[in-house]
Amino acid sequence: MQHNILAAAACGITDFIERQGGRSHRVMLRAGIDERALERPTLALDLGAYVAMMEVAARDTGNDNFGLLYGQQFQPEMLGLIGAVALASPTLGAALDNLARLFPFHQQATETRFRRDGGLLRLEYRILDGRVVERRQDAELTMGMFANVVRACLGPAWMPEEVHFEHPRPEAWRQHEAVFDAPVHFGQRTNALVLRDRDLDRRMPAGDLARLATLSGTLVGIARGTGNPGLLDRLKAEIRACLPEGYPYIEDVAGALGTARWTLQRRLGEEGLVFSDVVEQVRRDLAAVYIRQPHVPITDIGFLLGYSEVSAFSRAFRRWYGVSPRAMRDRSMGTPSGSGGSGSGMGVPAR
Known part of the structure; x- marks a missing residue:
């Protein structure tokens, strides 16, 4: 289901991209946004494309x-x-x-x-x-x-x-x-x-x-509405919010969603899902984003995803992507495997 954002949220974006040294036409093309739509503040843009536009603009401008x-x-x-x-x-x-x-x-x-x-x-x-x-x-x-x-x-x-x-x-x-x-x-x-x-x-x-x-x-x-997300979207949002504090337990997440544990389990079962699989999916998707950020130490990524030990995160990462976190980072940076570094760092508090 598409969720929208009004085009006013991108007011002045093309000029700002150019001032930052980027090329606005290139950014819009990569994000899948028609520049003409930005001229009408009350026109609805796809929320996913809008957010992607900001990420692409950061890379295109080098800022x-x-x-x-x-x-x-x-x-x-x-x-x-x-x-x-x-x-x-x-x-x-x-x-x-x-x-x-x-x-x-x-x-x-x-x-x-x-x-x-x-x-x-x-x-x-x-x-x-x-x-x-x-x-x-x-x-x-x-x-x-x-x-x-x-x-x-x-x-x-x-x-x-x-x-x-x-x-x-x-x-x-x-x-x-x-x-x-x-x-x-x-x-x-x-x-x-x-x-x-x-x-x-x-x-x-x-x-x-x-x-x-x-x-x-x-x-x-x-x-014409707030685009209320479905159960899976709301569940992923609560899991994501809990991860920096450790593994998200189903009782806590169900409470945040205003429902009982058994009700949440039943509704997930109706969609062919179990809670632990959704946690795994959220962790995997976030790991793919964080590993491309070379300034974030691999140990910190593990903590941000709710792992108490980096070894557990590394094992999960190999299961998801078939390579170690370090090898994936080196690959994303165009660095020969083994030459990149990512120590424990201080980006998040130790667990």
């Missing part, structure tokens, strides 16, 4: 932090209807609540939540579409977009308390801390902006309740 920088300059008014909804909200708190509540209409098969966590607040975001495995660039640009919604109210000097990303720590991760002016943590359960519980009553400069109601209705009408 591994492409999404981070694209999001840094992405102002709310560029984001079409969902950006206008946030700006028309009466207060900052309402803006963030409306952003989280309505974002899945702008971008289907997406979970966004604005929730309290102790004395702090979290604006969380993750894609639930199981087709979309490699999605680092999208996560970084989205966190930048969200931060700029807050800055539209509190000014350009505002900074979050922390920023969380689900993907491994990039090589040039110091730039992330400079962009957000805050500590940035990688290998987390979800992407999130963490902010203090203050200023939520601050008035949005362009708040307009009548306009807000019109914009919200228009967005919902155009989207």
